[in-house]
Amino acid sequence: ACMSFNNASYREVTRSGNLNNGYDLNLINSTRQMVPAIYAWQEIDPSVEIRTFELSRCSTSGLNETFHIGVKVCDIGNGMWHYEYAVYNLDCDRAFQSFEVPVNGTYENAEQAFAVYHSNEVYANEAWSAGYDSSAGTLKWNSDTFAQNEEANALRWNTMHTFSFDTSDPPVEGQAMLNTFKDGAEIMVNMIVPNADFVDNSCASDLNGDNVVDGQDLAKVLAFWGNAGGDIDGDGTTGGTDLAAVLADWGCIGE
Template sequence: MPRTTIAVTFVTLTGIALAASSSALTVGKASRSGDASARPAATVERGVEAGEAGLSGGGGGIGPDVIVGQVGLDPGNAFGSFANYPSANGYRAYAVNTTSCNIGDEDLSWRDGTPEAPDNRHPVIAQNMYRYKDGRFEQIGLAWLKHGFCALSDDLCGTCTAALDCDFLVPGCSDPYSAGTNGNDPGRLGPRYEVNPRTGDFPFPPDDSAALVDSTYRRLRVNADDVSAALNPGATWIIEAQYVAADDAAAENDNNNASHREILLDANGAITNFASGTVQSQPAIMAWPVLDADAAVSIVDVTGAGRFYVGHAAHDLGDGTWAYEYAVYNMNADLPAYEVSVGRDASACIGAIGFGDVEYLPGEPSDGADWTPVDSMDAITWSTATLFDDANANVLRWGTMYTYRFVSNGAPVSTMLTVALSDDTMPSPNTDSFAVAVMGPGSVCTADCTPPGGNGTVNIDDLVAVLNAFGATESACDVAPTNADCSSGNGSVNIDDIVFIINHFGPCP
C-alpha cells in the first residue's frame, strides 16, 4: 500500500503576541481515509480565538479538563518556584513549580497508586526547556515525568469551594507542585516512553531501573554550554510544562495541556527568576513568532494520532542568501515523526544543512542519532529509521521538538513541508504523512545582473554589463562562482563571470 499524504487546511500564526491577540484562527484537522488503516482528507476543524485555552484545544470543555495554570510561582523568585541542582559531567539540571487547574465540569482522577496497590489514574507532568538565539528556536532539555499524587483544592484559576479530596481535582480547583516535589520525589519519576500521550495510559509504578549516575539524572537536564551567558549572548530561555491524564484525553480536552514561561539565568546558567507571566495552554513553540517577526507557526491535528505544531522562518542574511529555519513539535501524537521534507526550487543553491534534536535522558529508548539530510534538487529531506525497523530510532516522540535548517540563495516563496509518521507495525514507505505550507527557496537567476533586480532574462544587456564592469570589485555582475555558503562571486568581475552569463543565456527558470 503506498504512502497516503494527508492534506491539511489551516492558517498560520505570524509575529503576534498570542496571549493578547483576538485574531480568529483555524486549526487544521487530518484524518485517515479509505480502508480502516488509511486516512481521509483533512477538514477544517474549528475557528477559535487566539489567547483562549481553546487555541491549544479544550478550553473549559465538557468533562475533566486539566491545564497548567501556572509555571513557577508569583513572584517568580518565591521559595519553591524553581530549583537549581548541582552541575555534573557538563550538564545542569532544573525543576520548576507547576500548578494545575481543572477548567472542565467533571472531577479529574488523581489517585496516587503505590507499588503495593498500583493505580495509574493520575496525571503525569512533563517539563522541557527551549532557547531562542539568533533567529533559531530549539529545544535544549527535558525531564522524566512526575507522577501526580494527592490533588489539593486551591483556587488559582477560579473559586474552589470543594473540600480537600486527594483522589480528585474538582472543577474550579487547582493543585500546586513545588519545584522540589517535581524534581526530587523517589518512586514517582518515570520515563516518557511508558506513556501513551493520546490516551493517557501508562503502567504504574514507573520503570525507574535506569541508574542514578549523578544529580542531573531524571531531572530537567540541559547541556551547560546551552545555558552559558558567555556562549549565548542575547538568548532567551523558556520552560514548558505539560500534563497528560487519561480522563482528560478521553474527554478530548488534551490539546490545551501545555503552558510556558520565560526564565532568567545568571552567568553560569542558574535560574534566578521568571521574566514574564505564564502563557497558559500554549506550548513553548508559540513563543517563536512572538520573539521573531519572521517566524510563523501552524497547528495540525491528525485524527487518531494527536497534535503537531510546525514552525518556520526565513531570515535575510544581507548577502543574497537566506537562512531557513523549521521546527516540528509533537505535542501528544502517539505516532512519532521520522521524516521531514521541505520543497525547494532546483535552481537554488542549498548549503549549511543542519539538524537539531534534544538529548533524551538515560532510560528512554532513543539512540540519539542525527537525522540524515538528502538534497534531491526538488526537496531537502531529513530522516531516521522507522520504529518498525529500529525500536530505538531517534524519532520525534511526544513532548519534543526537532529543528531543521539550511542556507539558500533562493528568496522565500511558498512551498510545502511534509512530515511522515512512524508506525511500529508498518514498514516504510507504508506510512502516513501530512503537508504544511511554509516558506522555502524559490528560483534563482544569478546571471540576470541588469537592470538592478533583473528582468527575468539573461541576454545581451547582461553580457554588456559584465564587460563594462570588468575588473570591478563591487558589482552585481560578480556572479561566479556560486560559493559553498550559496553567496555569489569572488570579489572581482573577471572571465569567469563572462562565461557564466553566456552559459545561462535565455529566460530565467
C-alpha cells in the same frame, strides 16, 4: 472521557551564576498559559509563521494527536533563500521519523537540531540522515524506522526538532510531508515551502539590476576590481572570473 485537550505552557527565564558555583534560572515575564514553547520563537520574531495540525481528535477517535510547525524564510541575497523549520510534537504518541520539503535538487547547508536524551534514557541520540530524494523531488531528513530500531531518535511527543537549509528556490504555499514513526503513515501538511518549479530567468551578471548585462555592469566589475563590490561568482572578490562572467552574459535580458 474526552473532557479536554492536552496543553503546554512556557515562560521566559534568564540564567545567572557560573560553572564553578552552579547556575540559577530566574523567572521573568509571565507564563504563557496553554501555549506551547514553539510560540516563543514567534513572540521574539513576528515574521515566523506557525501552523497547528491535528491527526485525530479524542471526540472522534478516542485520542488527541496535535503537532505544530513553524517556518521562517529569509532572502540572503545572490538569488538564495534560507529556510528554518521547527516541528513540535505536542501529543502524537505515534511520533514522527521523517520530514521533507520540495526542492529542485540544488541546496546547501542542510542542518538539524534537537535536544539530546540524557539521564539514562533508552532512546538514541543519532542525528537524522539528510539528503535529496530524487524520486520525490524533496530534501528529506529521517531517523530509523520503528521496524529498524524501536528506540530510534524519533520526534516523540513533547519534543521538537528543527531543520534548516539554503536554496535558490523562493518561498511559495505548498506541502511538506512527515512520516509517523510507529506505523509509517504519510502526513501531508500545507506549509510555506521552496518553489521547486521555479526557473530563474534573471541574468546573474546584471550587477546594477536593470535586467540587461551591458557596459554598466562591466564598468562596475572594473571599478570594484579586487574587492567585493562586483563579485558575481560568490568568492568574495571581484576578479577575472567575474569579468569573464559579464562577457559571457553580455546582452542577456532578464525578466
